[in-house]
Amino acid sequence: MDAQLKKGFLELLVLASLKSAASYGYKIIQxxxxxxxxxxxxxxxxxxxxxxxxxxxxxxxxxxxxLRRYYRITPAGNAKLRECRTxxxxxxxxxxxxxxxxxxx
Amino acid sequence: xxxxxxxxxxxxxxxxxxxQEKKEIVHYYEELIMDARDSGDxxxxxxxxxxxVETIVRTIRKDGSFVTxxxxxxxxxxxxxxxxxxxxxxxxxYGFFVITVGSIAFGFCVSGISLVFAAAVGFIRDxxxxxxxxxxxxxxxxxxxxxxxxxxxxxxxxxxFKTAKAFIEKSLEFADKLIxxxxxxx
Numbered sequence: 566m567d568a569q570l571k572k573g574f575l576e577l578l579v580l581a582s583l584k585s586a587a588s589y590g591y592k593i594i595q596x597x598x599x600x601x602x603x604x605x606x607x608x609x610x611x612x613x614x615x616x617x618x619x620x621x622x623x624x625x626x627x628x629x630x631x632l633r634r635y636y637r638i639t640p641a642g643n644a645k646l647r648e649c650r651t652x653x654x655x656x657x658x659x660x661x662x663x664x665x666x667x668x669x670x
Numbered sequence: 671x672x673x674x675x676x677x678x679x680x681x682x683x684x685x686x687x688x689x690q691e692k693k694e695i696v697h698y699y700e701e702l703i704m705d706a707r708d709s710g711d712x713x714x715x716x717x718x719x720x721x722x723v724e725t726i727v728r729t730i731r732k733d734g735s736f737v738t739x740x741x742x743x744x745x746x747x748x749x750x751x752x753x754x755x756x757x758x759x760x761x762x763x764y765g766f767f768v769i770t771v772g773s774i775a776f777g778f779c780v781s782g783i784s785l786v787f788a789a790a791v792g793f794i795r796d797x798x799x800x801x802x803x804x805x806x807x808x809x810x811x812x813x814x815x816x817x818x819x820x821x822x823x824x825x826x827x828x829x830x831f832k833t834a835k836a837f838i839e840k841s842l843e844f845a846d847k848l849i850x851x852x853x854x855x856x
Contacts, residue, residue: 591705
């Protein structure tokens with residue numbers, strides 16, 4: 566997949582994986598890697614960016630007598646995901662055109 | 671490589687990041703390793719899967735917001751100031767060096783040429799007036815010595831130009847080390 570396209574999708578996919586419940590690094594990779602190729606070192610900047618944009622908030626919780634960092638989606642993050650609905654309609658039109666005979670439809 | 675070795679290497683490779691960022695990134699990987707182990711992965715295998723520390727750092731650094739973050743830091747300004755200072759000091763030392771070694775080289779060249787010239791004149795004059803082998807050998811020796819002096823001078827000049835770049839680079843390297851030291855003490 567095109568690198569620019571993938572970058573945008575990765576952010577949304579990570580955000581979407583938090584929709585139902587807060588999650589942590591290792592689990593996010595497990596959840597998302599079935600859909601898109603993601604490595605541990607790509608996830609870190611994505612989480613950082615989502616946090617900076619205030620689409621997620623972080624908190625630490627004890628697990629197995631160690632601290633684990635959790636990421637929870639914010640209302641702004643949920644709103645961002647809802648935007649995907651309109652994005653999808655537009656993107657679909659674009660792809661339909663790209664993949665069609667080329668403007669003759 | 672075990673967890674501690676990996677995290678130590680990672681920390682070292684994260685130069686240019688703030689202490690806060692370094693800590694966060696190291697924690698992030700520590701947590702990943704422990705979660706991987708708790709899910710049944712072996713530590714070693716998971717660390718191998720993470721790839722080289724260099725690639726990890728490059729991937730994190732590639733991210734746009736990180737680059738601006740690092741650039742926005744005072745360290746970046748400091749680095750620029752140090753870069754310029756190092757260049758100025760480098761050129762100053764180099765200038766002094768060129769003048770000193772240059773004048774020695776110039777002296778070698780000039781005295782070499784005059785010695786060759788004087789020996790040649792003496793050789794021609796005495797080959798008529800006093801053509802003994804001893805004086806001829808002496809003058810020939812003088813010419814060889816003069817010639818080598820001249821060549822020595824030329825070599826000195828060449829050497830100066832060759833060392834010029836290395837000199838500046840060394841001083842920049844030194845400035846870089848200094849910045850790192852200051853960063854660690856903060």
